[in-house]
Amino acid sequence: MTRCWRTPPSASRRSAPRSRAAKACNRSSTSASRVGSWASNIIGAVLKAEKQSGWVERSLRSVWHPCTQMQHHASGNNSVPLIPVSHGRGAWLYDHEGRRYLDAISSWWVNLFGHANPRINAELKDQLDRLEHAMLAGFTHAPVVELSEKLSALTGGVLGHSFYASDGASAVEIALKMSFHAWRNSGKSEKQEFVCLKGSYHGETIGALAVTDVALFKDAYGPLLRASQTVMSPDFRQAFEGESAEDVARRAAADVEQLFQQKADKIAAIIIEPLVQCATGMAMHDPLYLSLVRALCDRYQVHLILDEIAVGCGRTGTFFACEQAGIWPDFVCLSKGISGGYLPLSLVMTREDIYQAFYSTDVRRGFLHSHSYTGNPLACRAALATLAIFEEDDVLVANRARAAKITRALAPLAQHERVKHFRQQGMIWAFDAVDAAPDFSRRFFSTALEHELLMRPIGSTVYLMPPYILDDEEIAGLGQQTLAVFNTVIGA
Numbered sequence: 001m002t003r004c005w006r007t008p009p010s011a012s013r014r015s016a017p018r019s020r021a022a023k024a025c026n027r028s029s030t031s032a033s034r035v036g037s038w039a040s041n042i043i044g045a046v047l048k049a050e051k052q053s054g055w056v057e058r059s060l061r062s063v064w065h066p067c068t069q070m071q072h073h074a075s076g077n078n079s080v081p082l083i084p085v086s087h088g089r090g091a092w093l094y095d096h097e098g099r100r101y102l103d104a105i106s107s108w109w110v111n112l113f114g115h116a117n118p119r120i121n122a123e124l125k126d127q128l129d130r131l132e133h134a135m136l137a138g139f140t141h142a143p144v145v146e147l148s149e150k151l152s153a154l155t156g157g158v159l160g161h162s163f164y165a166s167d168g169a170s171a172v173e174i175a176l177k178m179s180f181h182a183w184r185n186s187g188k189s190e191k192q193e194f195v196c197l198k199g200s201y202h203g204e205t206i207g208a209l210a211v212t213d214v215a216l217f218k219d220a221y222g223p224l225l226r227a228s229q230t231v232m233s234p235d236f237r238q239a240f241e242g243e244s245a246e247d248v249a250r251r252a253a254a255d256v257e258q259l260f261q262q263k264a265d266k267i268a269a270i271i272i273e274p275l276v277q278c279a280t281g282m283a284m285h286d287p288l289y290l291s292l293v294r295a296l297c298d299r300y301q302v303h304l305i306l307d308e309i310a311v312g313c314g315r316t317g318t319f320f321a322c323e324q325a326g327i328w329p330d331f332v333c334l335s336k337g338i339s340g341g342y343l344p345l346s347l348v349m350t351r352e353d354i355y356q357a358f359y360s361t362d363v364r365r366g367f368l369h370s371h372s373y374t375g376n377p378l379a380c381r382a383a384l385a386t387l388a389i390f391e392e393d394d395v396l397v398a399n400r401a402r403a404a405k406i407t408r409a410l411a412p413l414a415q416h417e418r419v420k421h422f423r424q425q426g427m428i429w430a431f432d433a434v435d436a437a438p439d440f441s442r443r444f445f446s447t448a449l450e451h452e453l454l455m456r457p458i459g460s461t462v463y464l465m466p467p468y469i470l471d472d473e474e475i476a477g478l479g480q481q482t483l484a485v486f487n488t489v490i491g492a
């Protein structure tokens with residue numbers, strides 16, 4: 001066991017002052033920069049003045065937390081903890097009593113290079129003194145121009161036009177509207193339907209929810225949603241005896257073709273999370289599926305929208321997941337990691353022919369969509385700093401070695417008798433617990449916190465989606481603690 005990982009307090013999470021050794025170790029594992037220690041002193045002083053429990057009570061009184069049954073936070077035996085975060089550094093989040101949690105899920109999949117990253121911080125501080133925001137209609141600014149140019153270059157200029165919003169769901173709304181409107185401007189206004197995959201997740205606003213297939217998020221709002229067509233998922237766990245992941249991909253593509261044959265003239269677009277359907281439980285598929293669907297979209301004149309909100313920005317091993325299939329879509333949606341996990345930023349990248357379908361002297365043929373914070377300079381500057389780190393540190397290459405180490409650290413879980421479908425794609429790991437209790441996910445979350453880990457299984461699927469900065473010690477601890485948590489919760 002590595003020195004830095006404290007054994008969890010057996011009695012209560014809320015006791016146990018940290019040992020001096022653990023504190024010292026703690027400091028050495030975070031950035032030793034001058035800025036870092038200066039900030040720590042200030043934070044230390046603030047820490048003393050604040051009471052952890054006060055924040056929890058005040059939050060529960062006035063903050064309605066996302067994706068949460070608030071009653072689960074009510075005190076009682078089974079209550080789910082609410083952790084007031086005081087500060088973050090590197091892969092760690094700290095609470096007001098100095099306890100720390102390794103952010104093994106990158107704070108809902110957004111953080112790429114750690115919390116309080118000194119390089120991103122420096123760029124943002126510089127931007128703050130230049131321009132915090134200006135409207136993007138009738139005005140433009142360096143961060144949004146440079147970001148659009150850089151992203152275009154990453155697609156070899158194929159997706160050369162970027163349209164900006166703030167959250168992932170807004171990017172999905174934009175792609176759906178753009179697809180429909182592009183067909184309408186091309187005299188094909190009967191193309192109005194959208195196709196999504198079984199288990200798909202594209203966000204929770206009304207339009208995005210209509211192409212989402214996660215019952216828990218969708219069912220209550222059924223009457224509000226426009227119907228969409230759902231096709232088979234290429235999830236390779238569905239392989240029959242003797243079938244490969246590629247065979248499953250072919251079967252799933254055949255399902256798409258059958259639908260296109262029947263009614264492609266009514267379909268505007270198919271929307272896909274390439275390589276990994278994250279929110280449904282890290283369902284992974286072979287890249288062949290994407291190239292087969294790309295060919296079908298060309299043949300049947302249907303737009304291909306790739307939602308890379310979770311899987312983009314190097315998460316699957318390439319900058320864009322679709323690079324592994326050797327294809328480009330008609331629209332790509334990015335958000336989450338693009339700003340390094342700092343600020344809400346999303347965007348839709350599209351092709352020249354789509355852009356041209358809107359280009360006209362007639363205002364109504366234009367894409368008359370906007371959000372107040374479209375192209376926010378601070379968010380764009382955070383994205384530029386993030387892209388610079390990818391370039392300067394050769395992150396995609398470094399991640400290959402890092403991923404191999406993480407896979408090795410998780411080997412005892414891959415071979416565990418209560419684990420099935422251990423799988424990995426780039427910087428995502430997942431496995432399914434065999435015979436998990438109904439409250440597995442909630443208990444895992446609570447137990448993980450006691451082991452200095454932030455992890456939230458999806459149903460009985462445990463996954464890791466860490467930032468791209470874990471060092472060897474953190475990787476070893478991550479493997480050991482995940483195993484310990486799993487054994488405790490599964491009752492092994």
Ligand SMILES: *Cc1c(COP(=O)(O)O)cnc(C)c1O
Pocket residue numbers: 167168169170172201202203204273278279307308309310311335336
């Ligand atoms: C998170 C996510 C979204 C929605 O993004 P928000 O910023 O939460 O609105 C859409 N699609 C995918 C694949 C996602 O993972």
